[in-house]
Amino acid sequence: VPVGRIETGILKAGMVVTFAPANVTTEVKSVEMHHTQLTEGGKPGDNVGFNVKNVSVKDIRRGNVAGDTKNDPPVGCASFNAQVIILNHPGQVGAGYAPVLDCHTAHIACKFSELLEKLDRRTGKSMESNPKFIKSGDAAIVKMIPSKPMCVETFSEYP
Structure with a gap:
């Protein structure tokens, strides 16, 4: 059950x-x-x-x-883009960093494969494309690769 x-x-x-x-x-x-x-x-x-x-x-x-199954069935993903905010992390975070993500009830390490853009936390506007690193307090769009298959949906389709 x-x-x-x-x-x-x-x-x-x-x-x-x-x-x-x-x-x-x-x-x-x-x-x-x-x-x-x-x-x-x-x-x-x-x-x-x-x-x-x-x-x-x-x-x-x-x-x-x-x-x-008949109407937009869920599927696993090989990678996904996520908007993240680094809250409290010593030093810098770059590509290769692999935090554990808690998404619904999944608990899976996901690697930052690329830092796509750094954002202004207040406005959401892009400040820098392909930054080398981000640090505490920064918001960014990152490409993530889960270590095990994982199911995520876009916020625009499933708010």
Whole structure:
């Protein structure tokens, strides 16, 4: 019985869902919240458990994202661009730095492969392209490469 929070859309019995980045597809048998079956399904904000057909505990793990197979199914990514702010870090941060990212329930080291641009923290405007390094207090757009497959979405599509 996978457990998770519904971020967007609905989850109900009979739906076919895909787990990413595991790339496992299955049918939802039932959805429950606090051990009570939800006949209408779960809605955004609900923390639910859902029974699925023919999926072993070994097939999926913490950090996987489930989504509607027929409508923009989730997929793993090889890299992604992220807007970051360096809060409290001694010295400078450059390409190659690999902090652990907590994204939904995934907990994965992601390497800064490129520093794409340095931003003004207040306005979000670009201050410098391809900076060599950033330091505490700086905001930047960086290209990140996760050490293990990871599922992320763009904020513009899933705010």
